[in-house]
Structures are given as C-alpha cells and as structure tokens.
Amino acid sequence: MACRGILVGSAARNTWLSGDRDIDIFIAVPEDGNLGDALEIAREIAPVHEERYAEHAYVHARIDGFDVDLVPCYDVRDPSKIKSAVDRTPFHSRYVSERIRGLEDEVLLLKQFMKGVGVYGSDLRTGGFSGYLAELLVIRYGSFLRVLEGASSWRPGTRINLAPGANIMAPLVVIDPVDPKRNVAAALTLDRMFQFVAAARCFLRSPDISFFFPLEAHTMSPDEIRAEIERRGTEFILLEIDAPDMVDDVLYPQMRKAEASIKNLLEREGFQVLRSDVDLVRGEDVRARLLFELSIWELPSVRIHIGPPVWEADHVSRFVKGHTSPLSGPYIDNGRLVVEIPRRYRKAVDLLEGEVHKISLGKHLSSGRIRTLSKREILEGVDESLAEFLTAYLNKRVRVC
Amino acid sequence: MACRGILVGSAARNTWLSGDRDIDIFIAVPEDGNLGDALEIAREIAPVHEERYAEHAYVHARIDGFDVDLVPCYDVRDPSKIKSAVDRTPFHSRYVSERIRGLEDEVLLLKQFMKGVGVYGSDLRTGGFSGYLAELLVIRYGSFLRVLEGASSWRPGTRINLAPGANIMAPLVVIDPVDPKRNVAAALTLDRMFQFVAAARCFLRSPDISFFFPLEAHTMSPDEIRAEIERRGTEFILLEIDAPDMVDDVLYPQMRKAEASIKNLLEREGFQVLRSDVDLVRGEDVRARLLFELSIWELPSVRIHIGPPVWEADHVSRFVKGHTSPLSGPYIDNGRLVVEIPRRYRKAVDLLEGEVHKISLGKHLSSGRIRTLSKREILEGVDESLAEFLTAYLNKRVRVC
Numbered sequence: 001m002a003c004r005g006i007l008v009g010s011a012a013r014n015t016w017l018s019g020d021r022d023i024d025i026f027i028a029v030p031e032d033g034n035l036g037d038a039l040e041i042a043r044e045i046a047p048v049h050e051e052r053y054a055e056h057a058y059v060h061a062r063i064d065g066f067d068v069d070l071v072p073c074y075d076v077r078d079p080s081k082i083k084s085a086v087d088r089t090p091f092h093s094r095y096v097s098e099r100i101r102g103l104e105d106e107v108l109l110l111k112q113f114m115k116g117v118g119v120y121g122s123d124l125r126t127g128g129f130s131g132y133l134a135e136l137l138v139i140r141y142g143s144f145l146r147v148l149e150g151a152s153s154w155r156p157g158t159r160i161n162l163a164p165g166a167n168i169m170a171p172l173v174v175i176d177p178v179d180p181k182r183n184v185a186a187a188l189t190l191d192r193m194f195q196f197v198a199a200a201r202c203f204l205r206s207p208d209i210s211f212f213f214p215l216e217a218h219t220m221s222p223d224e225i226r227a228e229i230e231r232r233g234t235e236f237i238l239l240e241i242d243a244p245d246m247v248d249d250v251l252y253p254q255m256r257k258a259e260a261s262i263k264n265l266l267e268r269e270g271f272q273v274l275r276s277d278v279d280l281v282r283g284e285d286v287r288a289r290l291l292f293e294l295s296i297w298e299l300p301s302v303r304i305h306i307g308p309p310v311w312e313a314d315h316v317s318r319f320v321k322g323h324t325s326p327l328s329g330p331y332i333d334n335g336r337l338v339v340e341i342p343r344r345y346r347k348a349v350d351l352l353e354g355e356v357h358k359i360s361l362g363k364h365l366s367s368g369r370i371r372t373l374s375k376r377e378i379l380e381g382v383d384e385s386l387a388e389f390l391t392a393y394l395n396k397r398v399r400v401c
Numbered sequence: 402m403a404c405r406g407i408l409v410g411s412a413a414r415n416t417w418l419s420g421d422r423d424i425d426i427f428i429a430v431p432e433d434g435n436l437g438d439a440l441e442i443a444r445e446i447a448p449v450h451e452e453r454y455a456e457h458a459y460v461h462a463r464i465d466g467f468d469v470d471l472v473p474c475y476d477v478r479d480p481s482k483i484k485s486a487v488d489r490t491p492f493h494s495r496y497v498s499e500r501i502r503g504l505e506d507e508v509l510l511l512k513q514f515m516k517g518v519g520v521y522g523s524d525l526r527t528g529g530f531s532g533y534l535a536e537l538l539v540i541r542y543g544s545f546l547r548v549l550e551g552a553s554s555w556r557p558g559t560r561i562n563l564a565p566g567a568n569i570m571a572p573l574v575v576i577d578p579v580d581p582k583r584n585v586a587a588a589l590t591l592d593r594m595f596q597f598v599a600a601a602r603c604f605l606r607s608p609d610i611s612f613f614f615p616l617e618a619h620t621m622s623p624d625e626i627r628a629e630i631e632r633r634g635t636e637f638i639l640l641e642i643d644a645p646d647m648v649d650d651v652l653y654p655q656m657r658k659a660e661a662s663i664k665n666l667l668e669r670e671g672f673q674v675l676r677s678d679v680d681l682v683r684g685e686d687v688r689a690r691l692l693f694e695l696s697i698w699e700l701p702s703v704r705i706h707i708g709p710p711v712w713e714a715d716h717v718s719r720f721v722k723g724h725t726s727p728l729s730g731p732y733i734d735n736g737r738l739v740v741e742i743p744r745r746y747r748k749a750v751d752l753l754e755g756e757v758h759k760i761s762l763g764k765h766l767s768s769g770r771i772r773t774l775s776k777r778e779i780l781e782g783v784d785e786s787l788a789e790f791l792t793a794y795l796n797k798r799v800r801v802c
Binding site: 274 | 632697712747801
C-alpha cells in the first residue's frame with residue numbers, strides 16, 4: 001500500500017507564529033485505499049499517542065515539546081472531489097507554498113495582528129480568520145499593510161476572488177482557489193469581520209505594538225465584579241448545564257442556540273435581555289455556562305392579552321369563552337378584543353426554573369442537569385473560571401476609532 | 402329681512418329619547434343675508450338667555466324646563482354649498498322627516514340601545530353614533546333589529562350608501578344623502594363602531610332589557626380602588642394639567658394627543674405603558690387628567706445605545722468621539738457599534754417630571770401648570786371625580802359574547 005507523508009499547515013511554509021507548537025503531518029492513502037492503513041502507520045510513528053476524532057480518527061502525539069497531529073487522508077487528484085474534509089488540506093498547502101515565497105513575514109504580521117485584536121481562529125467559538133485565509137489575503141493584497149488598507153473599506157458581502165467561483169452569500173466571501181464551490185471565510189462571523197476592519201483602521205491611523213501584543217487582561221476580583229455589577233443596576237441569571245465531553249466546535253454552536261432560545265423565552269414573556277454570553281468550562285466534568293443580563297426581570301401581576309379582531313365573530317366567541325374572568329376587560333383596542341389577565345411568571349428567574357427544561361436546548365445540552373443561579377448565587381460562587389468569564393463580559397470592548 | 406324659523410333635530414320628527422330636554426330651532430337668513438339679524442331675533446325670542454359659540458354665536462335658553470337652542474343659519478339652496486356648518490342641518494331634518502314616518506319607534510329603540518351600550522354621541526369625547534346616523538341606519542335597514550343584524554357583519558371600511566358619494570376611507574362610511582362629499586359617520590371611531598357591533602351580536606343572541614338600561618355602575622370607594630390597584634401590581638402616574646374653559650370637542654382631541662405624546666416619551670426611554678386614559682374635570686377651574694398605568698416603571702442604570710454600522714467609517718469616528726467613557730463597549734453587535742451608557746432617568750415618574758414640559762401637549766394644554774402624581778399621591782387624594790374616573794378605568798369592559 002503506497003502511502004505518502006505530507007507536511008502541511010504553517011510549519012510547511014514558514015508562517016507559524018512564535019509560541020505555536022503545532023505540526024500537522026498528513027498521511028495520504030490512494031483514492032481507492034483505506035484510511036485505516038494510514039492510521040496504522042500513524043500509530044507506529046508515534047507509539048505514545050492519543051487517538052482523536054474529527055470527521056475521521058487521527059493520532060495526536062507530543063514529540064520533543066511539539067503537538068504533532070498525524071492525520072490520515074485520501075490522495076485525491078481533484079480537490080473539488082474530495083472524499084474526506086481533510087483531503088483538501090494538501091492542496092491548500094501546495095497552493096500557498098507556490099505563492100508565498102518572500103511574503104512569509106507579511107503573513108506572520110497579519111496573523112499576529114489578528115491574534116492580538118482577537119479575531120484569529122476559524123473554530124466555531126471564535127468565528128474568526130483561519131491561517132489559510134490570512135495567507136490568501138496576503139497573496140491577494142501583496143502585504144500586511146495592504147491587507148489592512150483593503151479591509152478598511154470592506155462591507156458586508158465583500159467578495160475576494162483568487163479564482164472564479166460560486167455565487168455564495170456571506171459576510172466575507174473568499175473563493176477557495178483550489179475549490180471554487182467553497183468559501184474560505186465561511187466560519188467568519190459578521191461581527192468578527194468588522195472587529196478586524198475596525199482594528200485595521202485604527203492601526204493605519206496610529207500604529208502601535210499593542211495591536212500585536214495587547215496587555216494581558218487583569219482578571220477582576222469577586223469584589224470588583226460585585227461593584228461593577230451593582231453599578232450597572234441590572235439583574236444577572238446564570239444557567240449551568242452539564243455537557244458531554246465533546247469538542248468546542250460541537251458544543252459552542254449548541255450553546256449559542258440554547259442562548260438564543262432562552263433569550264426568546266424570556267422576551268416572549270415580557271422580560272428583556274440586555275446582553276448575554278456563553279462559556280464552556282472543562283474540568284472534571286464539562287459545563288456550559290449561559291449568562292443573561294436583564295434590564296427587565298420583574299413584571300406586574302397583570303398582563304395584556306390581545307385577542308382577535310371583533311369582526312371575526314367565531315374567533316371572538318371562542319376567545320370570550322376562554323377568558324371568562326379576566327382581571328379587566330374584555331375591551332376593544334384598535335379593533336381587537338383585549339383582556340387583562342394574570343401573568344404566569346412575575347420573575348425571570350422563576351420563569352427559567354419553571355420552563356427552561358421545556359424548550360429545546362440542542363442535542364447535547366437538553367439532557368444535562370441545569371442549575372439556575374440568581375445574581376446573589378452567582379456572586380457567592382465566583383471561582384477562577386467564572387471570574388475570567390465575568391471579567392471578559394463586563395469589559396467587552398473592541399478597538400475602534 | 403325675511404328670516405324663517407325651522408324646528409330641527411329629534412324634536413322635529415318624534416325621535417327624541419325620554420329624558421332629552423333639547424329643542425333646536427334654527428333661524429335662517431337668506432344666503433346673502435346677515436347672521437347677526439337672526440341672532441338679534443333669537444335674543445328677542447328669549448330675553449333671558451346665554452350666548453354660546455360653536456362656529457358662530459347662538460342663543461341658549463331654558464324655557465319651561467327645556468334646553469332651547471336658537472341657532473342662526475343661512476338658508477342655502479344646495480346643501481353641498483353651505484356657508485356655515487349648521488346650514489346643513491335643515492336639509493338633514495327634511496330628508497329624515499320625509500322618510501321616517503312609521504319608523505319613529507325603531508329609531509328610539511336604536512338610540513336607546515346605543516346609549517345603553519355606550520356608543521351614542523358623535524362628540525369627540527365619545528366618538529360614537531349621532532342621532533342623524535341612527536336615523537339613517539333605520540331608514541337604510543328598515544328596523545331596529547335589522548340594523549343590529551346588518552351591523553353583526555360589519556367590517557372596517559363598511560360602506561352604506563343612501564346615495565352615490567365620494568370615495569372616503571373610514572371605519573364606517575355612511576354617505577350623507579344631502580351632501581355626497583360627507584361621511585355622516587366621520588366622528589365614529591373604530592373601537593366604538595365595534596363596541597356597537599359586539600353588543601348587537603350579543604343582543605341578537607340573547608336579548609335583554611339591560612342593553613337599553615344597564616345597571617348604574619357603582620363608584621368604587623378609595624379602599625376598593627387601592628385594593629384593586631395593588632392586585633394589578635402595576636404603577637400608576639396621573640398628570641393633572643390646568644386647561645382653559647373650552648368645550649369638550651376642543652379639549653378632548655388635545656388630551657388624546659397629549660396622552661399619545663407622553664406614552665411615546667415613556668416608551669422611547671424604555672418604560673412600558675400597559676394602558677392609559679384621559680378625563681376632564683370641570684369645577685371652579687378646568688383640569689385635564691391623564692392617567693398612565695405602567696407595566697415597566699423602573700429600569701437599570703445602564704442602557705444599550707446602538708451606533709452606526711462599522712463599515713461607515715465617518716459615522717463610526719463621530720460616534721466614538723461622542724462616547725469616550727461608556728460603562729461598557731464599544732463593541733460590535735450585528736455589524737453595528739454599540740456602547741452601554743448610563744440612563745438619564747431610571748424612574749418613569751422622574752422622566753415625566755423632568756421632561757414632560759419639553760414635549761408638545763397641544764395648543765391649550767401646553768401652557769397649563771402640570772402636576773405629576775405617583776401612585777401613592779393618587780391614592781391619597783381620591784375625590785369623587787377621580788373615584789369615578791378610576792372606577793371606569795379599572796372596570797373597562799364592553800358587551801361581547
């Protein structure tokens with residue numbers, strides 16, 4: 001069985017950032033071959049290893065202080081006809097290697113800038129720029145500074161074609177030169193894109209080393225957190241949900257969906273979420289943290305319930321039969337029948353305790369145990385990971401000028 | 402000078418309700434004549450009188466226990482070419498007189514029904530049905546019951562033509578048979594129209610004397626009011642505004658406009674009005690009362706302030722310069738720059754005390770002294786007129802089934 005090893009990623013083209021200790025080696029089997037053979041080779045290369053899973057199994061090993069991934073893939077001829085998602089990587093590597101000579105420092109500047117301003121990483125938690133995307137931008141614009149200049153006038157839907165490609169809608173469209181159906185910037189969110197744009201404008205106006213190496217954020221003490229929360233005058237509710245031990249890219253999208261569903265539940269019942277965020281804590285067990293800051297968390301006993309237009313006689317009859325003793329009404333407002341009825345939940349925290357298990361929180365979170373913490377309970381239990389999460393939350397800020 | 406007297410209104414056609422003591426006599430001068438001559442005659446007829454003003458001066462006198470209005474008008478040939486609003490009335494009177502014979506009792510039933518269910522009166526406070534409109538409906542449908550049957554299937558924009566007429570948009574369009582440009586139901590509001598429709602359906606389903614003569618509403622005691630307000634768990638704010646001594650039809654539209662402006666001010670700042678109402682108190686002085694019931698009356702110190710999209714570089718620069726030390730941010734949400742800043746008014750009552758004099762409250766209310774009463778102050782000062790107002794407010798209800 002003819003397998004071949006391919007060094008890919010930034011290590012293959014001198015564009016790895018200092019501090020990065022990742023080496024990616026792909027082990028390619030022929031198109032009609034068996035990935036299991038490549039996995040067997042990987043196990044032999046690194047007898048001490050851990051087996052990990054993305055779309056397929058691969059081997060992770062720590063060798064001489066480096067994190068080495070040994071990844072089986074198919075040696076396909078045409079990158080638009082891959083059999084596994086990783087099969088495209090060797091083509092990316094070759095495309096960049098052939099064009100990046102002399103531009104390596106520009107790539108390093110751009111990657112470190114992206115890292116410094118918080119937009120580097122195409123994982124689903126970050127939703128930012130991948131290394132390959134940074135490289136393509138340098139190839140397209142010619143230098144680090146020209147990328148920033150170009151980005152200064154990006155708008156949503158900006159399209160950068162290194163090759164002709166499909167008509168894709170996204171905040172930023174960078175057609176993959178090795179696969180014209182694919183957007184290299186598919187993971188980039190609108191907000192991360194413009195976090196980069198805003199920082200680029202600031203840097204061009206007044207360049208500074210801190211864009212690349214920002215000061216380490218000081219984690220607030222529990223007392224500082226308490227004071228800041230009191231100053232805001234809002235209510236906080238924290239949901240802690242037990243999660244299975246799965247990778248971030250699986251759990252984060254589900255946490256974001258759960259966050260949106262819960263926000264929706266709160267606002268449907270008349271409460272108001274000022275802001276919210278999610279965090280994943282990996283310790284002995286894995287816990288999803290969903291934080292909600294509320295501007296309205298307590299409501300009166302009575303609420304308005306709007307019924308059908310009075311000219312719809314059948315609906316009106318049914319509505320009247322369904323509300324025989326309202327607090328007020330029925331009366332007519334703007335042509336519709338209205339009753340004022342008691343509210344089920346006067347407090348947001350009671351609503352969540354009573355109803356959150358009835359809504360869909362996504363496949364891996366729905367079965368987990370849920371703890372609902374009020375502001376008082378949050379402030380009583382500030383451990384290190386929660387302090388970091390709340391510090392980031394309370395100091396949310398992007399570079400803009 | 403050849404003037405002639407014309408008995409108009411319900412007294413002229415045997416359709417006045419028991420208890421009504423109004424007699425309208427018009428004194429018509431020739432088209433090229435002078436209304437002053439007719440006014441002079443009116444003064445001679447009723448030496449003891451009071452002069453009142455609508456579009457023009459007229460004489461009001463109390464004669465043998467009747468309220469007699471002696472109204473100067475022009476004796477025009479063509480009712481579509483009137484010189485004063487009252488000139489049309491003799492034509493209405495003639496039109497109805499010629500068609501109402503034998504239907505007088507039907508008109509009386511309809512008027513008393515409208516009165517009983519609270520929709521009789523085309524004054525701008527009531528926004529209901531005029532006597533003339535009731536008469537036209539009986540002429541059109543043929544009887545009291547057939548009016549109710551017809552109304553049961555009215556929808557917004559229903560058009561009833563007794564003659565061809567203009568293309569008018571209104572909740573109910575009843576073209577004036579003596580003036581095809583005019584909608585007899587112009588003063589009728591959508592909600593009063595359907596209050597009538599809903600009551601008509603109920604009556605047809607289960608007729609009852611109480612539709613004509615409802616039980617007198619019991620005015621709640623201050624303790625009952627307090628208990629009911631506590632039960633609702635809402636906040637109440639009452640504005641009392643000094644008003645000039647003008648007729649209801651002048652003041653009520655302005656009070657409604659002021660009510661809408663204040664509701665708007667409250668909701669623009671994040672508070673929420675559950676319901677509101679207005680009342681006019683005529684005693685030694687005239688006071689407009691604007692009552693607001695709030696479901697949200699207190700908000701946190703911090704509020705979200707949404708700025709421009711990040712791709713609009715100039716707007717972003719200005720926005721950043723305008724918010725140099727926000728509580729949080731700037732950050733990007735959905736492509737827009739956002740800061741979290743201190744709220745000006747955390748309490749609705751403070752907002753009104755601080756800002757209500759800055760918004761337009763209408764010509765005759767803007768100059769009046771304004772008192773802002775909180776729930777506690779309202780409950781401490783419940784006089785008889787306020788008790789009636791609050792009783793009506795808390796028991797707002799229409800007949801519907």
